[in-house]
Amino acid sequence: MNKLLSTACLALGGTAVFLSVGVTTASADWPTKDVHLVVPYAPGGTTDVLSRRVADLLQDALGANVIVENRPGAGSTVGTGRLARGGRDADHTLLMASPGHTIGAAIYPDLPYDPVEDFVFIQNVIDIPNVMVVPTSSPYQSVEEFIEAAREENMAFSHSGVGSSIHMSGELFKTLTGSNMTAVPFAGSGAALPALLGGDVDVSFENMPTVYSHIQSGDLRALAVTSQERSPYLPDVPTLSEIGVDNLDQFVTTAWFGLIAHNSFPEEGYDAMQAALDEVMEREEFLDFAEQLGAEPGQVEGEAFKQFVIDDLARWQEVAEQAGIRQ
Amino acid sequence: MSLSRSSAANSAKDTIDIVTGLVLLVLSLVLAFYLIPNYIGEPPILQNPMMSPRWLPNIVSWLMLAFALLLVAQGVLTKTAKEGDERKLVKGPVRRFLVMIAGILVYVFFFEMLGAILSGVLATVLLFLAHPVRTWWAYGFAIALPVGVTLLFVNVMNVPLPLMPF
Amino acid sequence: MDNLAEVLQLFLSIDNFIAIALGVVIGVTVGSIPGLTATMAVALALPFTFSMQPVAAILLLVGIYKGGMYGGSITAILIRTPGSPASACTLLDGYPMAQQGHAKKALKTALFSSVIADFISNIALIFFAAYLAKIALNFGAPEFFWLICFSLTIIISLSSGSMVKGLLAAFMGIMLSLVGLDSVFGSQRFTFGNYNLMDSISFIPLLIGLFAIPEIMEFYRKKAMPHLKAKASGVGMTLVELKRCMKSIVRGSLIGVIIGAIPGTGATAAAFISYSEARRRSPNKENFGKGEVEGVAAAEAGNNGVAGATLIPLLSLGIPGDVITAIILGAFMVHGLTPGPIMFQENLSLIYALFLGIMLSSVILLVVGNAAIKYFSLIADIPKSILFPIVLMFCVYGAYAVNNTTFDIWVMLAFGVVGYVFNRTGIPAAPFLIGFILGPMFEDNLRRSLLIGNGDLSIFVRGPITWFFIVITFGSIALALYRFFQSRKEKTGSSPDNQSA
Structure with a gap:
């Protein structure tokens, strides 16, 4: 059995080498590896379809692979909670946040993260x-x-x-x-x-x-x-x-979608992402896609986006309280 | 077919049914008196009792209770079917079963830590050894398949399985 | 005539043929891998369709959908691992058949009945879409409530052996289906503060756990049996058998069509209803669940009858009945098309081109399925000591892949133990599954009706559809009770111990 295991490890070592010489095309400081885009909903929903479209376009703009990962559960709080935990890929992981981010924080008790302080707010991409x-x-x-x-x-x-x-x-x-x-x-x-x-x-x-x-x-x-x-x-x-x-x-609400990342997201990543998103959001394909959804490109980025989320959260907390939805 | 446990087979009752019924009886009591009142929140205002989140669980727990009693009664009254009872297994060596459990535990405990490939190889080899596969080349599958299937999931199907422990 | 030329011009493009064929192949492959569902495949393929011609794009997705519907039955039959929830019913007779050395026959039966059902479903889509869509719109919460009640009565006929145990299993299934957030108030039920449980227990890990894992566990618990080689893959389905099953197939297809046309019910219910109907009417009732060809045929017919019909509310009303049709709706919109009455006015030739493609997909499914069976049935020849470890690996990967969480591997294992205990105690798994699927639907539609009716209970008897389902629900219960006492009488009349409990 020992012998078998060591053979296994050898074979695995080989695969690992093969994998690590995968795609590393970008020349800038960021991204240095594949970028992950976490979608906190199941495949097929609006958030998923939209994220895949954006990921597709981001891939060109960033010059790196953008891999969509669905991590659905409990509104969007399971996927978001995972991002909040950080980890070794946190510097290359984005999350497509939506009203679920703020509503989830308003109605779920004891979230393992702070919906505002634990994240870097990059840009609001689309508003429906x-x-x-x-x-x-x-x-x-x-x-x-x-x-x-x-x-x-x-x-x-x-x-x-x-x-x-x-x-x-x-x-x-x-x-x-x-x-x-x-x-x-x-x-x-x-x-x-x-x-x-x-x-x-x-x-x-x-x-x-x-x-x-x-x-x-x-x-x-x-x-x-x-x-x-x-x-x-x-x-x-x-x-x-x-x-x-x-x-x-x-009464002003939209279903907003925007990219956020873990607190430890690097400065150069933030800049690269904003540049890439500006490029993406001007692309013909993106505007066409937004039109099909009856949506409009997002308005806010950075600090303004963060403030937007804070206001959204405060509003939903109030509504949840009044409607008795908070458990 | 010879049964490994045939003690109850001769008396006029079905021991398995009685035990199952009793276990379910306890379970439904736990549900009705502990789990439902403690682990289902009830909203303060209800227009109709049927709207309550506790309504269906309560009904189902009482039905379970009733049918568990019926099952016990049925077990006391009917005879165990001696021939062709699908419920009983002719048991093999315990060691094999334990190695299989170990293989499954590799998955549940180490899947994210070791990654899909390593845990897949490890568990598959364990299972091969448990019910000994004596054809040596078959062990090639134990390595090739986890590697191949993982890469298929990750690269073709875009399912991000954990790859490597590093 | 102008139209016809336009239709043909839209349809007769090599791209369309490639799209359908590719779609069906992807669907069959993905559907047959546990944990990878047709829904996932359709979602993943969607971005690729953005740059395609609209007809080809939709046909690719429809092809995946149909292929996936069938593909799920392959692993259900061969390794007792349902690739999709709907094929859990196929497994009841398909797996025993494979165990008796009739793997190929089971697979062929599944294929033929799938294709026939698919065909019938397409015909319904093309010719009766307008009528069926009307029914769908009249199907509100109270109508749903009674449909679910009727569906619940099939638990009785599915509880082979002991009705008491079958009902107990169903109650446990209902209870477990309630784990998660309450749909009206959002209160937590049995979540114990665990975030993984808030979205209720994931279905695919449960399914794999309940059916595949106990089989693996038992294999390692049992005394070793010599591997039965050679005849394992066996012969295909004979014409006589096909003829015998034809009634069940057609009936199943029609059940599938009706269920499919109503948004939000799903193929799983259709498969089980069709199966229990076939069993109720069959002369070899006793053989159901032990490897009856007709059981496989009925289950697959019900399951695939849904596929074409779910496109009815989508195309004629713009209402997606499930996640897959929602994605297909997305694909339409990406190409600037909005399904619904307007599309029938403005893009009629496109719709007819689609219909042609959808009809063609049934034929392609037959070809692809036949080729797949040739290779897949070889799996039945692999010794279990090699096969099962690999099956376990697929199960684990699949369970993880659904939500990308190890929690689901735990869920799978937990239900594996449940399934093992069920087998040891003679509790049937199928009613458990039905309870799990229908429990939330029952509760949701009951409460929805109460909310809509604003406390007025007359909403439950508001129209002919509710009356119809009330009558067949109570009829079904009465019939079951009658049979139950009938068999009691017979039992007490004859010698008491020739019947198993």
Whole structure:
């Protein structure tokens, strides 16, 4: 057996040498090896598809391999927790953060990391607005009408799971307007759609890409978008903040996606990444991709991105508290 | 077929069923009185008892309790089937079983530490030795397959298995 | 005529043929490796489709999907390791068949019924999409609730031997499926503060653990048996057998089509419903679970009948029924196409080109599957002392690969022990699995209905679909009880010890 083991080790040694002379093409100080992009969600979701697209483009811009790693679990907190632990590859590991980062921190107890202090915030890559939609058969033509009705009777809103940005947007709307609303959970947006189309639920705050085609085909009516500015894809639809009812002017949320890294991420890596991302975000392919999602390129980077995350976190903590979601 | 444990086979009851039923009985009691009240949070306001996160677990634990009792009763009343009982194994040497356990433990304890290749080779060789494979060239598989499959997962399928302990 | 030319121009491109063939090959391969699922393969292939022509891109993904559906059955039959959840049902009869030296027959049966079901499913997609989509839209939470109730009744017919044990297994499955965060309030259930448990127990490690690991453990626990060589791969499926199974295949396909057209139910339920129906109607009921050809055929038909049908809500409504169709939806959008009624108006020729490709994929599946069987059935000839260590390696890698965490290796091992204990105590694993799959669906749809109905219970009887499922649910229970007492009578009538418990 000893003999066998040593043979095994020999063979393995050989493989290791073979592996270590792999790809090292970059000439700058960073990256010096493959870059890992952690996606804290399962393959196939929006975050995953988007990350793979970005990774693909980053690969050219950085001149190094960018390997996507899915580490799903408990919102996004399992993957994020892993990044927070650091380790030997932390200087070459990025994570695609999303509202799950802040909402997760707001609703999960005793996270093993600090969602702000443990990370370096590189850049917000893409922003997807949520759209407040009702079925076409719904009597409500505007947000005002809806709120008026929702104060009289109970409204059901569908969402794609506890702690999703769709769920939290609904809860935020409920708190800001004082409406009677019941959250009806579904396993993902795909499962939630039929209930909305069929009129089982009254309203939803869905992500733009999920409902855009249904708005176009007239099956759903968009009452408002949740972003700061009107969406270029739905120019006639007002933003919730411009409607100016009650406290709705505070209602600005988007499904944001941005790259973050562990605290120990090197300075040169940070600079290289910003340069690469600036390049990526100007590429035709990237802009096309964003358009297909009904999304817009991210606005903030560095410190501003960090501040954005801090504000987002504070808001969701408040909503989670009021809605009683925090356990 | 000869049974290694045939003591209970002659009396008019099925010992395995009785024991299984009793174990499940205890399990359902633990669930109903300890785990569910202590490890499932209940929201402060509920419009309907069926909405509670504890509703289904409670029902299922009571059903388990009832059926565990039934199983015990069934075990007391029916005879053990003597022939062709699939539940019983003709046991082999204990050492072989232990080496197999060791092989599995290599995976669970050392998978991330040693990496997929090393733990794969180690465990596969252990298992080969457990139920002795006497064809020497077969041991080549024990090395080639973990290496090949790991590289396939990592490079082709893009599944980042832990590679090496360094 | 103009249209036809356009359709053919879109379809008759070498790229499309390569895409379908490649897709099916990738699907079959990936589907047959435990832990690598068709979902993963489709997600990984998606970025490659960005630069392709839309028809070829979609066909590649559809090819992977269909190949993967079938591929899962290969390892289920040969090494009792279901490559995908849906093939867990194929294993019930497929593995015993392989053990009796009919590996090739089981594989061929799986292939033929897969291809036939696939074909029927495609026909449904092409000709009845509009009708089935309407049903899908009328399928709200209360309708789902009753469908799940009906599906739960198949536990009774799946509990071979002892109904008590089968139900106990199902209850345990339901209980374990509830681990994680509650879907309405987000409260933790049995997570014990462990973050790995918050997203509930991962399915693939559970599946591998429950079926493959006990088999490996038993092999090392048992007295060594001489390896049965030679005939292991055996002969293929005969025409007579195919004829005999045809009814079950068609029935299974139709069950698959209906389940597939309803977003969010999934192939696993379809496979089990089809299987239990076939068993209920079969003259050799006793042989089910012990290596019955018809069992394999019914399971695979139900499972593959879903594949084409899940595209119905996707294409006609723009609603993805599962993760794979969600990714395919993404691929459409990347090419500037939005599935739904609008696409039928604006890109009709593209849709017909897709339909042609999807039909072709059934044929290619037959060819690729046949070639695969030739090589895969050799696995049945490998002595177990060499095979099982390698299977274990695949199991571990696969369990890890699902979420990239060693925790899942633990999960797999834990369920391996559970499965081993189940075998020793005669508790059937299939009802456990059904409980695990359907438990959360049952609870979610019950609560969803209550939420939507705002406390008004009449929502549970709100329309003809609910009435239909209520009737067949109670009918199914009544029938099971009737049979149960019938067999009791027979038992007490004849000598008491010729029946096993």
